[in-house]
Structures are given as C-alpha cells and as structure tokens.
Amino acid sequence: xxxxxxxxxxxxxxxxxxxxxxxxxxxxxxxxxxxxxxxxxxxxxxxxxxxxxxxxxxxxxx
Numbered sequence: 001x002x003x004x005x006x007x008x009x010x011x012x013x014x015x016x017x018x019x020x021x022x023x024x025x026x027x028x029x030x031x032x033x034x035x036x037x038x039x040x041x042x043x044x045x046x047x048x049x050x051x052x053x054x055x056x057x058x059x060x061x062x
Contacts, residue, residue: 009046
C-alpha cells in the first residue's frame with residue numbers, strides 16, 4: 001500500500017491558482033497528460049504539489 005503525504009497535495013482550485021490558469025485548464029492538462037490526478041475517493045481529486053510547481057515553472061519560462 002502506498003502512503004500519500006497529504007501536505008504535498010493541492011485541490012483542483014489550488015493547482016489552478018498555483019499554475020495561474022482556470023480550473024477548466026487544469027482539467028485540460030490532465031486530458032493532455034501534462035498533469036496526473038491523484039484520486040482519494042470517488043469525488044476527491046488532488047494534484048502533487050511538486051508536479052504542479054514544475055508545470056507552473058514550465059509555463060512561466062515560455
């Protein structure tokens with residue numbers, strides 16, 4: 001069983017704010033494979049803070 005550090009997870013809205021995009025764009029990034037959702041239940045999705053920060057840095061470097 002894998003343990004998850006909940007302090008390193010962001011909500012969909014938190015990820016959107018960190019990247020500087022809308023919630024809908026976060027979902028597009030998931031569909032494109034650029035962001036991996038972590039499912040904590042049927043209706044609970046979170047995103048790894050490190051992955052979100054890397055995506056934000058990639059977008060800001062352009």
